[in-house]
Amino acid sequence: MLERLANKRILLGVTGSIAAYKAAEIVRRLRETGTEVRVVMTRAATEFVTPMTFQALSGNPVHLELLDAQAEAAMGHIELARWADAILVAPASANFLARLREGRADDLLGALCLAKDVPLILAPAMNNRMWRDHATQDNLQTLKSRGVLVFGPDEGSQACGETGTGRLQEPSNIVAQLADIFKGGALDGLRVLLTAGPTQEAIDPVRYISNHSSGKMGYALATAAMEAGARVTLVSGPVSLAPPAGVQVIPVTTAVQMAKAVMAQLNATDIFIATAAVADYRPAEVADEKIKKSAENLTLNLTRNPDILRTAKQTMPGVYCVGFAAETTDVMNHARAKLTDKGVEMIAANLVGTAAGDSGFGSDNNTLILCTRESEVTLPLAPKNKIAREVITHVARLYPLWRQTRKDSAQILRFGKPPIS
Ligand code: CTP
Numbered sequence: 122m123l124e125r126l127a128n129k130r131i132l133l134g135v136t137g138s139i140a141a142y143k144a145a146e147i148v149r150r151l152r153e154t155g156t157e158v159r160v161v162m163t164r165a166a167t168e169f170v171t172p173m174t175f176q177a178l179s180g181n182p183v184h185l186e187l188l189d190a191q192a193e194a195a196m197g198h199i200e201l202a203r204w205a206d207a208i209l210v211a212p213a214s215a216n217f218l219a220r221l222r223e224g225r226a227d228d229l230l231g232a233l234c235l236a237k238d239v240p241l242i243l244a245p246a247m248n249n250r251m252w253r254d255h256a257t258q259d260n261l262q263t264l265k266s267r268g269v270l271v272f273g274p275d276e277g278s279q280a281c282g283e284t285g286t287g288r289l290q291e292p293s294n295i296v297a298q299l300a301d302i303f304k305g306g307a308l309d310g311l312r313v314l315l316t317a318g319p320t321q322e323a324i325d326p327v328r329y330i331s332n333h334s335s336g337k338m339g340y341a342l343a344t345a346a347m348e349a350g351a352r353v354t355l356v357s358g359p360v361s362l363a364p365p366a367g368v369q370v371i372p373v374t375t376a377v378q379m380a381k382a383v384m385a386q387l388n389a390t391d392i393f394i395a396t397a398a399v400a401d402y403r404p405a406e407v408a409d410e411k412i413k414k415s416a417e418n419l420t421l422n423l424t425r426n427p428d429i430l431r432t433a434k435q436t437m438p439g440v441y442c443v444g445f446a447a448e449t450t451d452v453m454n455h456a457r458a459k460l461t462d463k464g465v466e467m468i469a470a471n472l473v474g475t476a477a478g479d480s481g482f483g484s485d486n487n488t489l490i491l492c493t494r495e496s497e498v499t500l501p502l503a504p505k506n507k508i509a510r511e512v513i514t515h516v517a518r519l520y521p522l523w524r525q526t527r528k529d530s531a532q533i534l535r536f537g538k539p540p541i542s
Pocket of ligand 1: 316376395396397398399400401426427428429430431443444445446447448459
């Protein structure tokens with residue numbers, strides 16, 4: 122279960138409580154699972170533990186001040202909120218609960234909690250009477266009603282010498298519950314096939330035609346599909362990314378190899394997501410030896426590569442197919458045309474090139490418009506792993522509806538009347 126935390130980005134908020142020292146153990150355990158951790162401390166927290174401890178354990182600088190020009194230049198507070206997959210505040214003091222309820226943004230952690238659009242989890246720790254107090258309980262109920270998750274607190278002996286409810290949950294418990302947040306399930310039992318990255322089309326033994334695709338979007342989608350419970354196969358062109366844990370990767374170089382690998386897998390596929398930037402053409406002939414320069418101009422004769430997505434849809438109409446439209450202009454028109462032309466269920470329209478700014482090829486961020494025959498959904502600029510999860514959520518929602526519609530129309534064709542539902 123803890124492997125769900127691998128490669129996740131957790132922003133850990135530490136507030137002023139004697140239990141702050143236990144947050145160090147949380148960071149250590151998170152790091153052991155391969156989680157990226159950034160720590161934000163309130164001023165009161167630094168009275169209990171030094172930032173240096175968290176810096177050493179997390180491997181990242183600790184964020185302390187809202188108006189720190191140097192820290193803002195490195196990673197602004199809005200960027201930091203957007204960086205995270207979840208925000209965990211452990212320990213969360215009674216004072217912090219009150220401030221959070223009020224929506225105070227006069228320190229860094231408060232501002233981050235307002236700017237976030239990811240799960241916010243609190244692990245409270247305080248004296249048992251402070252915990253029981255009406256004000257604290259009232260704050261807690263309000264926060265819960267706003268969707269804030271609360272882990273603990275535990276019952277037992279407290280630092281103040283009293284016994285009761287208010288102890289920070291054990292770090293191992295907190296980490297285990299955090300992993301649960303990332304449990305998928307939306308694609309449980311389904312088989313997802315993806316293509317990713319560029320293809321390379323040889324000109325001669327040392328040169329090739331290719332493009333700027335980094336493969337990041339495809340790899341993020343493969344990870345998101347795996348996290349959602351799917352069995353995932355990723356046919357990948359040459360990229361410099363580590364294979365995602367739990368995903369079967371089939372490395373290929375050329376479009377023809379990619380097409381063959383996809384066709385071989387299609388029989389055992391429910392959903393096919395084509396993110397690869399497949400070279401549309403390859404040199405008609407590959408020179409056996411390195412081409413030496415001689416004439417002023419050199420003309421390469423190119424031949425069309427197979428359209429993998431179109432062929433996949435034609436071969437297996439029962440596979441739900443998602444394509445990407447990587448365009449430098451007029452994205453929506455091209456996307457709609459590709460939806461019809463390739464006969465697929467969804468096209469994710471993707472602006473690339475200089476107009477894309479901080480998104481598209483090579484970037485860690487992306488923005489997409491998911492285009493189906495019935496709807497258009499915009500996914501605003503966000504890290505590719507977040508966008509990937511949103512795409513998977515949409516696909517998981519639409520896939521069963523599409524299956525049902527196919528079944529219904531097959532029945533109408535066979536029996537001439539709609540099925541009884
Ligand atoms: N695609 C594919 N095989 C190809 C070309 C494209 O599977 N030979 C897939 C891509 O992975 C993507 C979608 O088709 O999901 C659209 O790719 P794109 O390059 O945007 O469009 P093309 O069909 O190549 O058309 P054009 O280059 O003219 O825009």
